Amino acid sequence: MSIRVLLADDQAMVRSGLRLILEDQPDIDVIAEASDGGQAVALARRLRPDVCLVDIRMPRLDGIEVTRALAGPDVPDPLRVVVVTTFDLDEYVYGALRGGAVGFVLKDAGPALLVEAVRAAHAGDALVSPSVTVRLLRHLRSTTAPGSGRPARALTEREAEVVRAIARGRTNREIAAELFITLSTVKSHVSGIQTKLGLRNRVEIAAWAWENSVVGLG
Incomplete structure (x- = not known):
């Protein structure tokens, strides 16, 4: 279709x-x-x-x-x-x-x-x-104090790795390749992250990461 x-x-x-x-x-x-x-x-x-x-x-x-x-x-x-x-x-x-x-x-x-x-x-x-x-x-770093965004329920280390990858613009396939996990596992992590952070999509995950200094500019 x-x-x-x-x-x-x-x-x-x-x-x-x-x-x-x-x-x-x-x-x-x-x-x-x-x-x-x-x-x-x-x-x-x-x-x-x-x-x-x-x-x-x-x-x-x-x-x-x-x-x-x-x-x-x-x-x-x-x-x-x-x-x-x-x-x-x-x-x-x-x-x-x-x-x-x-x-x-x-x-x-x-x-x-x-x-x-x-x-x-x-x-x-x-x-x-x-x-x-x-x-x-x-822009986000200059206008938002570190940690001032939505507080998170504790992310696992793997979920944090996925968040950082999303914030750097990686696709699910690229994340799977970088972390040596399956595509379905990546999708499961993304869904879990959205639930924990109360976010609707990957763009909001990336914005949360940037606002909370989870990912660097380098």
Whole structure:
């Protein structure tokens, strides 16, 4: 079954380009396009796409407001939102991820990363453009006191290793290879970590790790 995608961007040319990239893939189908944030929310709620690709700067509602409306902590049945934008300002990145986005991809990152982000979101995973990650880490470190985030129930040493790997952007397969464990074991650890920390997805696990100084910048 194809991954059903909603595109939201106020520029028709950009939407056309994204559609061409995505529909060149055999497992992805663009089911709708929105030219502003209000339309994006209405279409997403009606059509329930598997993944919503949302620009930051749009009329009526911006991408962060759209993300909160579709994927925020108070949404009972959240959708998977990936922010795709030209603007990699720290406040946009942090606002989008805290708003519930499961990905943040720059438009100049290339088609392969865009496709990977869609597939990751659909699989319950998350992806942030590598060029954004270190700057985001520095932003979180400079604005958050160590240990000021959500307190954790005690993590096992293996769970802590998985948390550090997630915070560095590793996929489940990469974590399995690095730690010499099976893919199913990694998924089990991720699920257990989310339960212990009260978090919803890998992006929130990474943010928690960064805020609590669990992972270094090196």
